[in-house]
Amino acid sequence: MANAPVQRMSRLMAKTLRDDPADAEVLSHKLLVRAGYVRRTAAGLWSWLPLGKRVLANIERIVREEMDAIGAQEVLLPALLPREPYEATGRWEEYGPELFRLQDRKGGDYLLGPTHEEIFTQLVKDQASSYKDLPVILYQIQHKYRDEARPRAGILRGREFLMKDSYSFDTEDEGLAHSYALHRAAYQRIFERLGLDYRICAATAGAMGGSKSEEFLAPAAAGEDTFADCPHCDFAANTEAITYPLAPVDASAVPAVxxxxxxxxxxxxxxxxxxxxxxxxxxxxxxxxxxxxxxxxxxxxxxxxxxxxxxxxxxxxxxxxxxxxxxxxxxxxxxxxxxxxxxxxxxxxxxxxxxxxxxxxxxxxxxxxxxxxxxxxxxxxxxxxIDVVVVQEGDPCPKCGTGLTLDRAIEIGHIFQLGRKYADALKLDVLGRQGKPVRVTMGSYGIGVSRAVAALAEQTADEHGLVWPREVAPADVHVVAAGKAVQTELALDVSEKLREAGLRVLVDDRAGVSPGVKFTDAELIGVPHILVAGRRSAEGVLELKDRRTGEREELTVDEALARLSAL
Amino acid sequence: MANAPVQRMSRLMAKTLRDDPADAEVLSHKLLVRAGYVRRTAAGLWSWLPLGKRVLANIERIVREEMDAIGAQEVLLPALLPREPYEATGRWEEYGPELFRLQDRKGGDYLLGPTHEEIFTQLVKDQASSYKDLPVILYQIQHKYRDEARPRAGILRGREFLMKDSYSFDTEDEGLAHSYALHRAAYQRIFERLGLDYRICAATAGAMGGSKSEEFLAPAAAGEDTFADCPHCDFAANTEAITYPLAPVDASAVPAVxxxxxxxxxxxxxxxxxxxxxxxxxxxxxxxxxxxxxxxxxxxxxxxxxxxxxxxxxxxxxxxxxxxxxxxxxxxxxxxxxxxxxxxxxxxxxxxxxxxxxxxxxxxxxxxxxxxxxxxxxxxxxxxxIDVVVVQEGDPCPKCGTGLTLDRAIEIGHIFQLGRKYADALKLDVLGRQGKPVRVTMGSYGIGVSRAVAALAEQTADEHGLVWPREVAPADVHVVAAGKAVQTELALDVSEKLREAGLRVLVDDRAGVSPGVKFTDAELIGVPHILVAGRRSAEGVLELKDRRTGEREELTVDEALARLSAL
The missing domain is CATH 3.90.960.10 (YbaK/aminoacyl-tRNA synthetase-associated domain)
Structure with missing residues (x-):
């Protein structure tokens, strides 16, 4: 594939803003709007501008590579779906007002998919006839729709959002456990590559049903979930999912009522x-x-x-x-x-x-x-x-008894062992080893791709703006031309050389914008390396700044090329 | 990026069918279903299986590269859109029953985007304030929705389909002409890389409005459009768009009524x-x-x-x-x-x-x-x-008078000079060179990405099945293990070596499937090169077949590697 062209800020559809948007409450919302990554189109509906689209595409690529690596097969199902299979599983009703429902010109009932268990179950029913066709893991990266009562926090809780959803199909419980373990490991690799701090927490299955589920939670003040962490042992759980064993007490000495x-x-x-x-x-x-x-x-x-x-x-x-x-x-x-x-x-x-x-x-x-x-x-x-109390800081760890700490977090992934709930509702059987029909057991696994952008912004930002991890950043290098002709010339020249070396380059070549504004914008946008063609441009010397650490050093063009290409 | 894993047919969710689907009328519909590329989910709503998803992704990649090369910036807007901007341009009503309309939980009116002129106009209104911010070309690759009265012909006319849509914004007419010319050239490169036979035809603007438009039509029996071609000069036009000059005649000799x-x-x-x-x-x-x-x-x-x-x-x-x-x-x-x-x-x-x-x-x-x-x-x-007659074969070419030939074709691209219609309706102005507001002029440009898959299938298929051009094919090589242990071993070994050499490999390792069925499936699936581990496997000799020409030759593993890697 050809190297991407150098992206010039003078042409880039990414206007930065000095002020936070009036309706923004959380950090990622403020910064992603101010730095020109996203714009609000309507309540809970967001447009991704060029820089935001690149971050999204980078996350998609990482997710795709790791899903492919566990043998998952990528497919793409419609987002507009017929009512019937959701009627069969009861979710057409159960979803309540969160489901976008609509009718076509003939009055047929449709919905915008909030998650696709039903349709994948139907697909496998059509495609697989024997135990030999299983196990199989299918995934897609696609927009999902939920009519949130209160869309909020920017892209953290939108009504249209990008998700990777996958589904595993096995004939036996051990197979499901294996498919689940494959996903768990793939998710760990994905979130590590994304540079996200996260915890794997026991979770409740909720409306999805099924026997076992775990959430991948990214600690962040803007999070809507609360998770409990044990400072002593490895216990971690969404507070919704914490359960304590029943410990009966001897009451023989208690007097009568x-x-x-x-x-x-x-x-x-x-x-x-x-x-x-x-x-x-x-x-x-x-x-x-x-x-x-x-x-x-x-x-x-x-x-x-x-x-x-x-x-x-x-x-x-x-x-x-x-x-x-x-x-x-x-x-x-x-x-x-x-x-x-x-x-x-x-x-x-x-x-x-x-x-x-x-x-x-x-x-x-x-x-x-x-x-x-x-x-x-x-x-x-x-x-x-049932465990119905609100969990508090200091409640005992169910595993070791130590006082738990509580933190807010963003749910970035969720994995479920669904079991046979959907296969039962839609009668998904394959011919088993013994020649008799066997009911299939399923898993369902999701990663919030657009939400991961917000989670990353929340976790990595500093007082100057966004700070993207390398694999996710919209560019590898942000070249800044301080303003004079010699500086612009050097900036464009080094940008082209960096591009030839295979790096993704954003260059601030804007005329009539002060160096101060350009530096502020570069910090706000958060590309990992900022290369400034400033006062020593005539000598061919640039300043390289590490966006995260703030370290600076002066380098010649060749040194800068060598340093950045080595990354 | 890591090389994609070898895809084993024994695990691949791509069941081939011997018979055409009962409801299929056109070749691409029949073949794409039979070869396991797509499955119908509901009327006009299609699921892309793994092989189909890959073809789609290959087309997306080519489109993206060529759009990036003309300086277009990729963004991603919502598919679920608010009514208001479409109300402002009149299209909320004009679209009639073809528009999917729905309400959210609060009774607000929304639509599923059939095309995004309004939303892009709003975005640029928010982002651009001066002539210095223009020209700009924005694009997205996204699902579009149209509630067709008669969804038909498989993915050729679906109700949810993948499109690349782009929009240009200029302050002057010459700028629009330039943005239009850039698109025209990019589209030519895209369709050439896709391996599509196509004509650029004069077209009517239809409901889109605007002054000039051309269609990219791919000749195919399954096409819904008819285009006229002049065998003598370079004239080509959609028959809908043919106009003849008015040629007054002297009537002085005609008697009274x-x-x-x-x-x-x-x-x-x-x-x-x-x-x-x-x-x-x-x-x-x-x-x-x-x-x-x-x-x-x-x-x-x-x-x-x-x-x-x-x-x-x-x-x-x-x-x-x-x-x-x-x-x-x-x-x-x-x-x-x-x-x-x-x-x-x-x-x-x-x-x-x-x-x-x-x-x-x-x-x-x-x-x-x-x-x-x-x-x-x-x-x-x-x-x-107005030109209202049905154009017939042999009607004179409006340019040179030669009798026209008529052919059926699939519309794979359409480019429009919209002018100021949308900018007027939504009041999109920027500050001009003279310090006064200037109304912006727009272009709109579309490529049917999912439709291109069908057009390619229509144009390249032969009596044995699909025949994909190299850049679009779901794999570079289809390795077939004839069945015996030594053959399967060789097939898997050579597959792995091909993968290491950077090739995308599909290997038919299915047990209990006859060699005849495997060969038939390989022809049906249409990967450009078929490499068979057959009767000379013990000697390490394979047979390489060119899917398109049918040419075969025997090669050792090393020869096969060298030959295929060189492609």
């Missing part, structure tokens, strides 16, 4: 103050409605319920908080004084901290009255234990 | 037979309704009206044929006996063949009556002359 008059104590705070006990000694019972049915959720009084976890547990059923009206006609539910020992016809779910044998102060199901010595498993039953 | 009793002659055939004159001596007047108003269209009696041309002239107004009801309450319109000399309150358009001074036999606007010696410009006026 005793009622306490606690007037005007409908909240945990008022109760703890009235009884002079820590909130952690009390049991908080939150009432929610799941598809209209009341469910009580029990957690220690000093902890908050994570409603996302409750929703994830009951999905796709809708979870709502109860309102005052829900108590009318329900004398069994006494607002502010609910206790699990008196509940009838109400499902009770509880956090594992409410393990069998633990004893609590909780509502006595009478106004102004609580009860103490209320023991789980003796005085009330828990229908289902 | 004379009525003729012509009972029961409501058709040209019956009239010509009754009067024993050639149909070409009569004037046919077709009535149509344009947005409800009646318009008469005059052509010689032996010619057909091309309704597409009438529609193009009146677009975006809707053109319909009149029905019996349209004659009620209109005594001036006598069905079967209409003549332009008696029409009032009816717009009359005519083909240039009805030039001033020409004399005709036509309806006398009375039942059973015609008139002769009816002279254009003397006895009736033509409101507008």
């Amino acid at each position: 005793e009622e306490l008059a606690t007037p005007d104590t409908p909240t945990i705070e008022s109760l703890a103050a009235f009884l002079d006990v820590p909130a952690s000694a009390t049991l908080k019972n939150l009432l929610v409605k799941v598809d209209g049915e009341i469910v009580a959720v029990g957690v220690p009084g000093d902890r908050e319920v994570d409603l996302d976890k409750v929703e994830a547990h009951f999905a796709p059923a809708a979870v709502e908080l109860v309102t005052a009206e829900d108590f009318t006609g329900r004398p069994d539910l006494v607002r502010g004084y609910v206790g699990p020992q008196g509940l009838e016809k109400v499902t009770y779910i509880a956090d594992p901290r409410i393990a069998p044998g633990t004893s609590w102060i909780t509502g006595a199901n009478k106004a102004g009255t609580h009860a103490k010595n209320v023991v789980a498993g003796r005085d009330f039953d828990v229908d289902t234990y | 004379e009525e003729l009793a012509t009972p029961d002659t409501p058709t040209i055939e019956s009239l010509a037979a009754f009067l024993d004159v050639p149909a070409s001596a009569t004037l046919k007047n077709l009535l149509v309704k344009v947005d409800g108003e009646i318009v008469a269209v005059g052509v010689p009696g032996d010619r057909e009206v091309d309704l597409d041309k009438v529609e193009a002239h009146f677009a975006p107004a809707a053109v319909e044929l009149v029905t019996a009801e349209d004659f009620t309450g209109r005594p001036d319109l006598v069905r079967g006996y209409v003549g332009p000399q008696g029409l009032e309150k009816v717009t009359y358009i005519a083909d240039p063949r009805i030039a001033p001074g020409t004399s005709w036999i036509t309806g006398a606007n009375k039942a059973g009556t015609h008139a002769k010696n009816v002279v254009a410009g003397r006895d009736f006026d033509v409101d507008t002359y």
